[in-house]
Amino acid sequence: MKTVFTFLLASIVSITLMAHPGGHFEQDGKLILNTWTLKSGEEIKGNFSHVKGDRLFLEGMDGHLVSRSFDELSAQDLKLAQFKQARMAALNGGNEVSVKRAYSPANLSFYVMAFLLLVLLFIKSRRKDRQFVPKAINLNQSTQAAVGIMFAIASFYACKKAIVTSAGTTPTNIIPKTRTTFLDSSFADYKPGLETRSDASYYYVATSGIPAHNMMVGITSWQQQVPIPQSYTGSNSWSIPLQPSYAVSPLSTKTNFMKGAVAVAVNGVPIFNALNNRGEDAYLIGELDNWGGHCGRADDYHYHAAPMHLSGKAGLKPIAFALDGFAVYGSKEPEGTTMEPLDICHGHTGKNGVYHYHGTSDYPYVIGAMKGTVSTDPLTPAPENQILPQAFAKAARPALTPLRDATITDFKSTASNAYSLTYRIGSKYGYVNYSWDALNKFSFTLIDTAGKSVTTVYQR
Numbered sequence: 353m354k355t356v357f358t359f360l361l362a363s364i365v366s367i368t369l370m371a372h373p374g375g376h377f378e379q380d381g382k383l384i385l386n387t388w389t390l391k392s393g394e395e396i397k398g399n400f401s402h403v404k405g406d407r408l409f410l411e412g413m414d415g416h417l418v419s420r421s422f423d424e425l426s427a428q429d430l431k432l433a434q435f436k437q438a439r440m441a442a443l444n445g446g447n448e449v450s451v452k453r454a455y456s457p458a459n460l461s462f463y464v465m466a467f468l469l470l471v472l473l474f475i476k477s478r479r480k481d482r483q484f485v486p487k488a489i490n491l492n493q494s495t496q497a498a499v500g501i502m503f504a505i506a507s508f509y510a511c512k513k514a515i516v517t518s519a520g521t522t523p524t525n526i527i528p529k530t531r532t533t534f535l536d537s538s539f540a541d542y543k544p545g546l547e548t549r550s551d552a553s554y555y556y557v558a559t560s561g562i563p564a565h566n567m568m569v570g571i572t573s574w575q576q577q578v579p580i581p582q583s584y585t586g587s588n589s590w591s592i593p594l595q596p597s598y599a600v601s602p603l604s605t606k607t608n609f610m611k612g613a614v615a616v617a618v619n620g621v622p623i624f625n626a627l628n629n630r631g632e633d634a635y636l637i638g639e640l641d642n643w644g645g646h647c648g649r650a651d652d653y654h655y656h657a658a659p660m661h662l663s664g665k666a667g668l669k670p671i672a673f674a675l676d677g678f679a680v681y682g683s684k685e686p687e688g689t690t691m692e693p694l695d696i697c698h699g700h701t702g703k704n705g706v707y708h709y710h711g712t713s714d715y716p717y718v719i720g721a722m723k724g725t726v727s728t729d730p731l732t733p734a735p736e737n738q739i740l741p742q743a744f745a746k747a748a749r750p751a752l753t754p755l756r757d758a759t760i761t762d763f764k765s766t767a768s769n770a771y772s773l774t775y776r777i778g779s780k781y782g783y784v785n786y787s788w789d790a791l792n793k794f795s796f797t798l799i800d801t802a803g804k805s806v807t808t809v810y811q812r
Contacts, residue, residue, distance in 0.1 A: 386410075387587060389426045396420065403437040428588055428744055435727055435740040527706055530555070530594045530677060538618050538670045538679075546620035547585075554741075555673075556589040559620030561653055561745070565643055565661065568763040568773060572638035576752035577647035578773055578784055580794065584743045590616040591741040593724075596677030598707070602697055602721035608728075612738030613654065614719050615674040615709075619662060621645065622654045622743070623672055626716045629736060633715060641760070644717075652745035658682075658711025658718045671711055675739045676724025680709040697723040748794040748812040758782070777801050 388396045388410065398410030398418055406422045422430055535555045539548050546559040560581035567579050584590060590613070605614065610629045613622035628634045634656040639646050644657030662671040663682035672680035678699070683691055685702065691710055692700055698720040699709035707723050728737040755775070762774035770787035780801035788794045792812040799805045 388420075388429050389587065390420065390424050390429075391426055392424075400433070400436045403433065408433045431729065431731075432587065432741055434730060527596050527598070530592075530596070532594070535592065535673070538666070538673070539620075541665050542619045549589075550594065553594060554591040555594055556591055557616055557620055558585040558589045560584070561621060563619050563621050563643070563645075563653070566763060567643065567645060567653060568641050568647075568760045570642040571640065571646060571760045572758075574755050574758045574760060574775065575639075575647070575649070576755050576784075577649065577651050578771065578786060579647050579653035580651040580748055580786075580788065582650075582652050582743075582745045584620070584622075588743050590620075590622065590675075590743045592616065592673045592675065593677035596707075596724045599676075599722060599725045602723050603726070603728075604696075604721045605716055605719055608734050608737055609722075609739065611732055611736045612729075612742045613675065614722070614739065615672045615680055617655060617659045617662060617672040618666060618670060619659070621659070622652075623659070623718055624654050624656050626656055626718065628656070631735065635715075635717070648745065649751035650745035650747035651749070656717070658713070660711050660713065663711075670708075672718070674709060674719060674722070674724065675742075676722050676726050678707050678709060678724055680711055680718060682711055695720075697721040699723060746812060748788070748792070749796065749808070749810045 386397070386399050388398065388408075390396070396410065396418065401409040401411040401417055403409065404419075407419045408422065408425065409417050409419045411417055422433065425433060532550045532555060535550075536548065539546065539557065542564070545564065546557055548558070549556050561584055562579060562581050603609070605625045605627065609625045610627060610631065613624055615623040617623055626633060626635070628639065634640055634646070635644070640656055643655070643661055644659055645653055645655040647653050658680075659671055660682055663684075666682065668681075668684060668686055668688050670679035671682050674680060680699075681691075685691060686708070687703065694700060694710060694712075697709070698712070698716055698718065699707055701707050709719055709723070711718055722739075726739045728734075729740050729742070732738055755777075757777050758775045759777075760773060760775045761781075762772075764772055766772045766785070767787065769789065770785075772786075773784040775782050775784075778801075782801045783797075783799040785797040785799070786795060794810045794812060795807065796810070797805060797807040
């Protein structure tokens, strides 16, 4: 009998230990802890726990919670906190999220085993009454066998995992989680010009946004912006979901996402909607260079058309990844065959059963609608909404205005951290010469077609 009691106690303790979810800070054997930045510049390490009122609660490695008000967070991390808050609310059916102990099969197993222990204690107290326990029954052996079966069943349910949708039902079309090795192979050709890392949810791409190819040449409708490096690093890296899911109603790029990127190319350059923030086809009106890109109001270089020139190096690998997690291929299927017909999202399901997009030379060039589920910034309604999480550009100078009839004819590097842009109006030429140092001090010299020169220095 003593052996039975010992076995039962060990079983209860084992189930309790197995029922603990664990793994909050570990992925592929590495410890993961997010870094949050305050307006003051102070950094706090901790993973998102929950939001209560206007306060963000973070869980540290030791399990303790720390909180900060939304007013203390940097603009980037405030958007990230709001995104995670919205995502958690969606997963909980739109209800207020509260922290409470969840009921699970492991809890049931614990109570069953505890009940058996109490029964055995009762039986032991009646052992002197031989009429209570039939002599034909070997109490020690039969009880151990029953407990063993119960333990096996309880262990099975304690370790079993169920995948549920936000509505609480089992999905019928589960997409395999994207392998990080697949993403690594796609971005590998452009390292060390960019860096990548991952956690349980996202694959992150850290980059300056400056490609290895030339830029700006061929633009005939110029906003007077020029490319400068951006700090798409750390918590401001580009984020690609590792577990994409199909949207119930794909959001069209004709009426959404006029702000921010919808994808990131494998060379680290973001890809924006084919339409500019005025709803115009940026390619057709001459705003794009020979590589399908131009600069935004923060002097941030990005594509609006498909970077088909990357196919030469990518081969049959993706040329980009959309911010819903699906890959973007060039004019060939991943197997090397001719591209199959495209749907309204500008893609289709591949032979592996997973959806992917294709780049083309005609509208919408990359994405017609987001096939996957995305979260949008609640502060920017459609059509100028944007996908979150989103990396953000930072300007060094005030945005300028379009220069009528200007055509960019040349763009070249003149030294380390220095460029020169040449434009033409009629038969006359103008120039923009600029450079920056390690402390983000930028110097711009503008020489117009009349030869007038103005130099301005900015600290970013």
